[in-house]
Amino acid sequence: MMKRNIYIDNMDVDLAKDTYFNKLNINPTFEYVKVENSIDRISFDMVEALMSSPNYNAAAMDGIAVVSAKTLNASEVNPVILEEKKDFYYINTGNVIKEPFDAVIMIEDCIELPDGKVQIIKSSYPWQHIRQIGEDIVKSEMIIPSNHKIRPIDIGALLSGGVESIKVFKKPKVGILPTGTEIVDDLKNLKMGNIIDSNSRVFQGEVLKLGGDPFRYSPIEDDYELLKTNILKMVRENDIMLINAGSSAGSKDYTVNIIKELGETIVHGIAMKPGKPTILGIIEGKPVIGLPGYPVSSYLVFEEFVKPLIHKFLGKKEKRENLIKATIAKRIVSSLKNRELIRVNLGEVGDKLIATPLSSGAGVTMSLVKADGIGIIPQNVEGAEAGEEIDVKLLKPLEEIKETVVSIGSHDLIMDILGDMTLLSSGHVGSMGGIMAMRRGECHIAPIHLLYEKTGEYNISYIKKYFKGKEMSLIKGVKRLQGFMIKKEDKELVKTFRDLLKEEISFVNRQRGAGTRVLLDYHLKLEGIDPQSINGYNRELNTHMAVASAVKDGKKTVGLGIYSAAKAMDLDFVEVTYEDYDFLVETSMLEDEKIKSFIRALSSKAFETRVLSLGGYKLIDAGEIIHIES
Numbered sequence: 001m002m003k004r005n006i007y008i009d010n011m012d013v014d015l016a017k018d019t020y021f022n023k024l025n026i027n028p029t030f031e032y033v034k035v036e037n038s039i040d041r042i043s044f045d046m047v048e049a050l051m052s053s054p055n056y057n058a059a060a061m062d063g064i065a066v067v068s069a070k071t072l073n074a075s076e077v078n079p080v081i082l083e084e085k086k087d088f089y090y091i092n093t094g095n096v097i098k099e100p101f102d103a104v105i106m107i108e109d110c111i112e113l114p115d116g117k118v119q120i121i122k123s124s125y126p127w128q129h130i131r132q133i134g135e136d137i138v139k140s141e142m143i144i145p146s147n148h149k150i151r152p153i154d155i156g157a158l159l160s161g162g163v164e165s166i167k168v169f170k171k172p173k174v175g176i177l178p179t180g181t182e183i184v185d186d187l188k189n190l191k192m193g194n195i196i197d198s199n200s201r202v203f204q205g206e207v208l209k210l211g212g213d214p215f216r217y218s219p220i221e222d223d224y225e226l227l228k229t230n231i232l233k234m235v236r237e238n239d240i241m242l243i244n245a246g247s248s249a250g251s252k253d254y255t256v257n258i259i260k261e262l263g264e265t266i267v268h269g270i271a272m273k274p275g276k277p278t279i280l281g282i283i284e285g286k287p288v289i290g291l292p293g294y295p296v297s298s299y300l301v302f303e304e305f306v307k308p309l310i311h312k313f314l315g316k317k318e319k320r321e322n323l324i325k326a327t328i329a330k331r332i333v334s335s336l337k338n339r340e341l342i343r344v345n346l347g348e349v350g351d352k353l354i355a356t357p358l359s360s361g362a363g364v365t366m367s368l369v370k371a372d373g374i375g376i377i378p379q380n381v382e383g384a385e386a387g388e389e390i391d392v393k394l395l396k397p398l399e400e401i402k403e404t405v406v407s408i409g410s411h412d413l414i415m416d417i418l419g420d421m422t423l424l425s426s427g428h429v430g431s432m433g434g435i436m437a438m439r440r441g442e443c444h445i446a447p448i449h450l451l452y453e454k455t456g457e458y459n460i461s462y463i464k465k466y467f468k469g470k471e472m473s474l475i476k477g478v479k480r481l482q483g484f485m486i487k488k489e490d491k492e493l494v495k496t497f498r499d500l501l502k503e504e505i506s507f508v509n510r511q512r513g514a515g516t517r518v519l520l521d522y523h524l525k526l527e528g529i530d531p532q533s534i535n536g537y538n539r540e541l542n543t544h545m546a547v548a549s550a551v552k553d554g555k556k557t558v559g560l561g562i563y564s565a566a567k568a569m570d571l572d573f574v575e576v577t578y579e580d581y582d583f584l585v586e587t588s589m590l591e592d593e594k595i596k597s598f599i600r601a602l603s604s605k606a607f608e609t610r611v612l613s614l615g616g617y618k619l620i621d622a623g624e625i626i627h628i629e630s
């Protein structure tokens with residue numbers, strides 16, 4: 001068995017990039033392409049016009065060409081009569097103006113007489129309605145500078161300036177090799193333990209977008225000799241090599257040893273998370289980059305190292321990153337050893353840009369799909385507290401972010417439907433987490449479903465308690481069914497809260513502060529059950545779907561949650577109660593356009609239809625407003 005690569009570096013990201021790029025010494029090359037095929041290519045040199053446009057004096061209007069001097073005294077009292085062929089000729093827009101003619105009179109200004117002559121009552125001036133040679137482009141003037149990405153309008157100008165082909169940066173060929181015995185190419189071949197190759201498809205798209213030429217190879221299993229042969233083949237066929245996965249310390253992570261055998265590794269291990277086990281190597285003078293297997297890690301490493309490398313091949317200068325400051329809505333822990341990159345949702349609440357962290361797992365592709373930005377916790381900083389400012393790299397236009405309703409609070413599947421109907425960024429921290437975020441001024445709305453034990457009513461008592469002296473309102477949402485989720489084969493095991501005490505049952509709970517947790521504790525108290533005597537009471541998950549999928553995969557496992565989650569996972573469901581899932585909002589925000597559009601969506605027929613089709617919901621007063629007296 002191959003020795004593991006345990007001793008990987010922890011090199012500062014910028015230092016790693018500088019060291020690597022200096023060693024690589026990339027010299028961009030060029031090629032000629034026909035102008036009509038040059039869209040999105042980058043000009044290697046400045047391009048000058050080879051001819052003027054127009055290259056003859058041309059009529060700018062339909063009418064007659066005249067010698068302006070002959071019309072000098074024309075007026076209503078002193079009309080001038082012109083004779084065809086002698087004093088004028090008929091002309092259309094774009095036709096050549098022949099000497100000695102030097103003006104065009106629009107046809108609307110000509111009075112055509114029965115004898116074929118034309119009467120005019122206004123004098124014309126020299127070059128009236130004539131596009132003179134070079135009006136648009138003068139021969140030898142610059143049409144586009146060097147390092148310019150060619151747009152459709154540039155193609156138009158180049159052709160008008162007589163340019164047929166231009167010198168552009170040659171696209172780097174980027175070889176992409178997915179590796180790993182578990183990786184399959186085709187969803188049809190996906191068996192237990194297999195993973196569909198998604199990373200190389202992401203790289204393909206990114207390379208194309210950046211202006212490179214991607215060449216994807218079929219996945220190669222973890223076999224040293226096979227990998228070596230394929231990597232060498234790839235080096236001979238491409239300018240940049242990307243090898244995905246096998247970068248870490250696993251017993252079959254061969255990439256680094258192969259690069260060492262065929263060339264050299266400049267860096268193995270960077271101080272960035274996700275992305276730590278990155279390999280920056282050189283074989284036959286060409287860059288060979290090993291990207292970690294996890295999708296988020298590989299994407300962020302691509303952004304950090306591959307993107308600037310492709311830019312270098314295309315002569316593009318790296319711009320300083322456009323970072324923006326945002327207030328973090330949730331505490332982030334990070335190690336002093338690494339720069340931490342966190343995917344965040346963004347929204348403007350009051351005058352603050354609020355960043356809500358999404359899942360931190362390096363395998364959670366959805367955190368990138370949903371992200372509005374990437375928050376950066378620098379190396380040597382130990383995380384960030386809720387309310388602290390951090391730097392964020394935007395992934396969306398700021399304007400769109402400003403139109404987004406920021407929701408922080410309890411999770412429900414209806415948030416996805418609302419998110420499909422309005423611009424909504426939705427952070428899931430439980431109902432109490434939502435109330436706290438609202439108090440800190442970090443969200444526009446907080447979805448909550450909090451049962452007040454003393455009265456058995458929902459939400460209002462909590463708002464009165466936590467927002468004393470503030471004008472708050474509740475936008476009524478849905479009534480949703482809560483109950484036990486259990487696998488069909490286990491359905492006889494749990495019918496009541498008391499059944500949770502059975503020895504063979506394992507329970508999955510929601511996190512503290514979640515409304516479902518409050519509901520559970522309420523019923524346990526009613527029945528005098530000690531929570532700690534329930535096996536699994538301390539196992540906490542953050543969403544209904546997470547609980548449902550734990551039930552699906554577990555043995556005699558049960559969880560409390562909403563009907564729609566049980567249905568989505570094909571689980572059995574034992575009804576407990578309908579609860580009110582509503583949206584807390586500051587009363588003053590009810591006038592805000594974003595919130596108005598959110599309420600319109602919530603009250604719409606389309607929303608009702610979609611929610612009812614999930615099952616387990618009742619809509620009675622969705623979109624109604626209750627002002628809370630505090």
Ligand SMILES: Nc1nc2c(c(=O)[nH]1)N[C@H]1C(S)=C(S)[C@@H](COP(=O)(O)OP(=O)(O)OC[C@H]3O[C@@H](n4cnc5c(N)ncnc54)[C@H](O)[C@@H]3O)O[C@H]1N2
Pocket residue numbers: 178179180182183195196197198199200244245246247248249250253274275276277291292293294295297362
């Ligand atoms: N003992 C240690 N274990 C690990 C370390 C470490 O330092 N010590 N680092 C961890 C970190 S951090 C990362 S990141 C990963 C990187 O692992 P590899 O680059 O070796 O990748 P694999 O283990 O082969 O795969 C990880 C993961 O990604 C999936 N994968 C792989 N290729 C693809 C693809 N083309 N498309 C989609 N998904 C892919 C793969 O199936 C695995 O689930 O190592 C940690 N371990």
Ligand code: MOO
Pocket residue numbers: 272273274275276277292294297362
């Ligand atoms: O460094 Mo790894 O890339 O966190 O997941």
